[in-house]
Amino acid sequence: MKKGLVMEGGAMRGMFTCGVLDVFMEKGIEFDGAVGVSAGATFGCNIKSRQHGRALRYNKKYCTDKRYHSVSSLLKTGDIYNAEFCYNELPYKLDKWDIETFKNNPMEFFCVVTDINTGKPVYHKCLTGEKDDIVWIQASASMPLVSRPVEINGGKYLDGGISDSIPLKFMEEQGYDDILVIETQPVDYIKKKQGYMPLVRSMLRKYPNMIRCMEERYIMYNEEKRYIREKELAGKVHVIRPDAPLNVSPIEKDPSELQRVYEHGRKKAMEYLV
Numbered sequence: 598m599k600k601g602l603v604m605e606g607g608a609m610r611g612m613f614t615c616g617v618l619d620v621f622m623e624k625g626i627e628f629d630g631a632v633g634v635s636a637g638a639t640f641g642c643n644i645k646s647r648q649h650g651r652a653l654r655y656n657k658k659y660c661t662d663k664r665y666h667s668v669s670s671l672l673k674t675g676d677i678y679n680a681e682f683c684y685n686e687l688p689y690k691l692d693k694w695d696i697e698t699f700k701n702n703p704m705e706f707f708c709v710v711t712d713i714n715t716g717k718p719v720y721h722k723c724l725t726g727e728k729d730d731i732v733w734i735q736a737s738a739s740m741p742l743v744s745r746p747v748e749i750n751g752g753k754y755l756d757g758g759i760s761d762s763i764p765l766k767f768m769e770e771q772g773y774d775d776i777l778v779i780e781t782q783p784v785d786y787i788k789k790k791q792g793y794m795p796l797v798r799s800m801l802r803k804y805p806n807m808i809r810c811m812e813e814r815y816i817m818y819n820e821e822k823r824y825i826r827e828k829e830l831a832g833k834v835h836v837i838r839p840d841a842p843l844n845v846s847p848i849e850k851d852p853s854e855l856q857r858v859y860e861h862g863r864k865k866a867m868e869y870l871v
Contacts (some may be wrong), residue, residue: 601773606635616862769849
């Protein structure tokens, strides 16, 4: 059997996922492959580089740093999470990503992005951990309206959660048959229609397929949650999720709040392993 891991995004709700992954690393639990979406990619990649505690550490250290995320960064650069700081200075200088371990770990790692021309998901397999992979991970976490599209090989991409928020079906299609899904919303969460669609239509007017994708995102998301729950109840997939809404800001500036969400992830991982 091939053991697979699916990691939902959700900005700083991803601290929940970090708590789960750190417990797994402490216990020596490994997977044959993983897929991360948005924060599930930016934080989840640390399981392949085997860097226990890294995502919690740098988020707590820099969450109040305007170079990391801020409205001023959004106004100056078009990215609320400053791309230069997050994907260059931080991983290569301030809290180094272990590229060699990432490269040598045989576990497959995919990240999901959304092609803004087609409105469809694209699944990139990260092989080296070098800049050619970092830019795909950046695109996976580039939230619409508060991030610029990331250009890669002539294409333009944004947050993978727009088109495939919890890609269980993708991992099944890759041949994984023993799959754990880490969700960042409680079991009864139902996504509602987006209230910011007028702004989306204005800002992305050149990309009608992307607009349609965002209009229908709530339908896609709720169907994925339904599918996962159905398979969970049938004993065909494992799921770790929070007990209640995590209620943490996408640009949380309180380190204690990040720790709180992280600790809840640890708690749920320990309960799962009992």
